[in-house]
Amino acid sequence: MQAFSLDRRLAAEFIGTAILLATVVGSGVMAETLSGGNVAIALLGNTIPTGAILYVLITMLGPVSGAHFNPAVTLAFSLHGDIAPRHAALYVAAQLAGGVVGVWLAHLMFDLTLLQISTKARFGAGQWVSEIVATAGLVLTIFATLRSRPEAIAQAVALFIVAAYWFTASTSFANPAVTIARALSDTFSGIRPQDVPAFIAAQIAGCILALALLRWLFAARRPA
Numbered sequence: 001m002q003a004f005s006l007d008r009r010l011a012a013e014f015i016g017t018a019i020l021l022a023t024v025v026g027s028g029v030m031a032e033t034l035s036g037g038n039v040a041i042a043l044l045g046n047t048i049p050t051g052a053i054l055y056v057l058i059t060m061l062g063p064v065s066g067a068h069f070n071p072a073v074t075l076a077f078s079l080h081g082d083i084a085p086r087h088a089a090l091y092v093a094a095q096l097a098g099g100v101v102g103v104w105l106a107h108l109m110f111d112l113t114l115l116q117i118s119t120k121a122r123f124g125a126g127q128w129v130s131e132i133v134a135t136a137g138l139v140l141t142i143f144a145t146l147r148s149r150p151e152a153i154a155q156a157v158a159l160f161i162v163a164a165y166w167f168t169a170s171t172s173f174a175n176p177a178v179t180i181a182r183a184l185s186d187t188f189s190g191i192r193p194q195d196v197p198a199f200i201a202a203q204i205a206g207c208i209l210a211l212a213l214l215r216w217l218f219a220a221r222r223p224a
Helices: 006-034 039-065 071-079 085-109 125-148 150-167 176-182 193-217
Strands: none
Touching (some): 006 085, 006 176, 039 150, 071 085, 071 176, 071 193, 125 150, 125 193, 176 193
C-alpha cells in the first residue's frame, strides 16, 4: 500500500469523521421528520445511512489513513504498536475537529441553528455497559477481520455498527469523537454534555477489554 504523508492522513481522518457525523446527525433529523413519531422507524432511518456511509468511507479513505475516524480505534492501534503516540494524538485532534464540523454541516443543510447543546439524556448503567460492549465489539471486529479477511474490513465494520445500533441500549456511539460532537446537536442523535464523560470512559474501557481479549484469542499456540 502506498505510504501517504502525515498531512494527507490527517486530512483523511478529518474529512471522514466530518462526513460520518454529518450522516449520523443529518439522517437523524430526516428520520425524525419523516417517521411521524414512530421511534423505531426513526432509528432505522438513522441506522441504515450510518452503516452505508461507514462502508463508503472505509473503502474510500482506508488506503490513505487507515480510516479510524474514532479516537478509541486510534488508541487501540497505538497500544498495539501500529501508530506512533504523537501521530495518534494528531489523529485524535483531526477526528474531534472533523466531528464538530460534520455536526455543523448537518445543521446548515437542514436550516437548523448552527450552535446547539443537546438536552437528550443518555444516562445509566445500561447505557454505560452498552458502550463498553459496542466499543469492545467494534475493536474486536476491526482487529480480527484484519487478521482473517482484511479485504472485508469495510463490510465487517459497517455491519457491526448497523447491528449494534439495535442490540445496545445506547444505540452504539462507540466513538469518543462522535460522542463529543453529538453533544453539540439538540436533535434525534444528541447526547447531553453531562452524559459525555461516562460514555467516553466506557468506550475506553471497551477498547482496553477488546485488546486483552484479542491478545488471548490470537495468542500463538504452545507446542504440545
